[in-house]
Amino acid sequence: MIVYLNGKFLPIEEANISVLDRGFIFADGVYEVIPAYGGQLFRLSEHLQRLENSLNGIKLSNPLPQQQLVEILEIIVAKNTGDNQSVYLQVTRGPAKRNHNFPEQIVSTVFVMSEELKSLPPSTGVKAITCNDTRWQNCDIKSIALLANILLRRQAVEVGAAEAILIRDDFVMEGAASNVFVVIDGIAITPPKSQFILPGITRDLIIEAMQTAKLPCQEANISIEQLESATEIWVTSSTREILPVIQLDEKIVGTGKPGAVWSQVYKIYQNYKQQLRPNV
Ligand code: PDD
Numbered sequence: 001m002i003v004y005l006n007g008k009f010l011p012i013e014e015a016n017i018s019v020l021d022r023g024f025i026f027a028d029g030v031y032e033v034i035p036a037y038g039g040q041l042f043r044l045s046e047h048l049q050r051l052e053n054s055l056n057g058i059k060l061s062n063p064l065p066q067q068q069l070v071e072i073l074e075i076i077v078a079k080n081t082g083d084n085q086s087v088y089l090q091v092t093r094g095p096a097k098r099n100h101n102f103p104e105q106i107v108s109t110v111f112v113m114s115e116e117l118k119s120l121p122p123s124t125g126v127k128a129i130t131c132n133d134t135r136w137q138n139c140d141i142k143s144i145a146l147l148a149n150i151l152l153r154r155q156a157v158e159v160g161a162a163e164a165i166l167i168r169d170d171f172v173m174e175g176a177a178s179n180v181f182v183v184i185d186g187i188a189i190t191p192p193k194s195q196f197i198l199p200g201i202t203r204d205l206i207i208e209a210m211q212t213a214k215l216p217c218q219e220a221n222i223s224i225e226q227l228e229s230a231t232e233i234w235v236t237s238s239t240r241e242i243l244p245v246i247q248l249d250e251k252i253v254g255t256g257k258p259g260a261v262w263s264q265v266y267k268i269y270q271n272y273k274q275q276l277r278p279n280v
Contacts, residue, residue, distance in 0.1 A: 023092025
C-alpha cells in the first residue's frame with residue numbers, strides 16, 4: 001500500500017511520525033473517509049467542505065491548498081489497487097512538546113491511505129442495538145478522537161450486532177459510525193443536522209436522491225418510541241452505504257426483512273454510483 005505522508009508518497013511500512021505528534025498524544029486532529037468508485041472520488045467537494053468545517057471546528061487551518069489535496073487523493077487512488085477504494089485522509093495538529101494548549105506555530109501532519117472497498121451483494125439485513133450516546137457535544141466535527149464511538153460499536157459487536165444506534169435525551173442521534181433513517185407510514189425520516197450528529201455525505205445524498213425520485217423523505221427528530229415502531233431502519237455511511245436493520249435490540253423490525261423503501265433507495269444509490277464510472 002502506498003500512502004501519502006507530509007509531502008511524500010511511500011510504502012506504508014516506511015511512513016513514520018513523531019511520537020510527540022498531537023494526533024498520537026491528544027487525538028488532536030480530524031479525518032475524512034472518501035469512497036472512490038472506478039477510480040473516481042465520490043462526492044469529493046462535499047467531503048472537502050466537511051473537512052474544512054472540521055478543521056475550523058478545531059481551530060486548525062488547512063495546511064494544503066484544496067487543489068493540491070485533490071491531486072494527492074487522486075494519486076493515492078491511482079497508486080493503490082482496487083476498482084473501488086476507501087480513501088482515508090487525516091490532518092493532525094502535528095508534533096509539539098506535550099501541552100494541552102497548542103502552539104501558534106506548528107506544522108500539521110497530513111496522512112492519506114487507501115484500501116480496497118469490496119463490493120458486497122445487497123445486505124439481507126443486520127442487527128442493531130440502542131445505546132446511550134456517551135459522546136461529547138461536538139459530534140459534527142469529524143474528530144479522530146473516537147474512543148466513545150469505538151466502545152459503543154464494540155458493545156454492539158459483542159452481542160452480534162452491526163451497529164449501535166445512539167440515543168440522547170430519548171431521541172435518536174446517529175449510529176456509532178453511521179447516520180440513521182427510519183421509515184414510518186412510508187415516509188423516510190432522518191434526524192436534522194445539529195452539533196450532535198455528523199453531517200453524513202451518504203445521508204445528504206439519500207435525501208437528495210429521494211427528493212429527485214419524489215419519494216417521501218423528511219428531516220425530523222425521531223423519538224425512541226418512533227424508532228421502536230418504525231417499519232424500516234437503515235444505517236448509512238460511505239463504507240457501508242445503506243444497511244437495512246432487521247432487528248433492534250430483541251425486537252424484529254417490520255417484516256424482519258429489508259423493506260420496500262430501502263430496496264428502492266438502494267437501487268437509486270447503486271445507479272448513482274454506476275453513473276460516475278468512466279465509459280458508462
Ligand atoms: N464514518 N456518523 C458517524 C459518527 C460516522 O463516523 C460516519 C462515517 C457517518 C456517516 O458519514 P458518511 O456518510 O459521510 O460516511 C455518520 C466513517 C465511514 C468512518 O469513520 O470510517
